[in-house]
Amino acid sequence: MNELVTIERAEDTGCCGAAPCSASWHVFQVNDCDWWMARTLEEAKSAALAEYGGDEETIDDPRQLSEEELERIEYFDEFHRAKHSFKVELGCRIAAGPKVEMFATTEY
Numbered sequence: 168m169n170e171l172v173t174i175e176r177a178e179d180t181g182c183c184g185a186a187p188c189s190a191s192w193h194v195f196q197v198n199d200c201d202w203w204m205a206r207t208l209e210e211a212k213s214a215a216l217a218e219y220g221g222d223e224e225t226i227d228d229p230r231q232l233s234e235e236e237l238e239r240i241e242y243f244d245e246f247h248r249a250k251h252s253f254k255v256e257l258g259c260r261i262a263a264g265p266k267v268e269m270f271a272t273t274e275y
Contacts (some may be wrong), residue, residue, distance in 0.1 A: 191206055192204060192205070192206060192257065192260075192265050193205065193206065193207075193211075193231050193232070193257075194231070194237060194253055194257055194270050195208055195211035195212075195229055195230065195231050195232070196229065196232060197211060197212065197215045197225075197226050197227070197229045198225060198226060198227040198229075199227065199273075200272055200273045201215065201269060201271070201272045201273075201274070202232070202253075202269070202270040202271045202272070203215055203267070203268070203269055203270055204257065204260060204265070204266075204267065204268055204269075204270040205267045206267075208229060208231060211229065211267070212226055212229055214267045214268070214269075215229075215269075218269065232253065234254075236253070237252065237253045237254035237257065238252050238253075238254050239252070240252065240253045241253075242256040242271060244256070253270075253271070256270070256271075257270075
């Protein structure tokens with residue numbers, strides 16, 4: 168069963184479709200609802216804590232997504248009205264200029 172998560176984008180990032188993923192950038196699930204893009208788990212946790220006001224309880228069993236999860240979990244891009252895998256979205260963001268940021272959320 169595919170999971171579907173949504174995040175709105177305020178601007179066009181020039182998504183390139185099937186851009187290859189970089190080994191230095193990853194997607195980390197920090198709780199049941201949120202995924203962050205970062206180079207390390209610590210970097211993702213720090214960014215998430217800053218976003219959540221330092222509340223440690225908002226971080227629940229954080230971990231890096233596996234290659235299988237990146238390929239299986241679907242990302243819905245509301246700006247482009249398109250669905251694709253987390254792996255494709257990660258490639259698009261890397262091509263647009265990677266930065267530590269919230270990657271996706273089920274909360275909207």
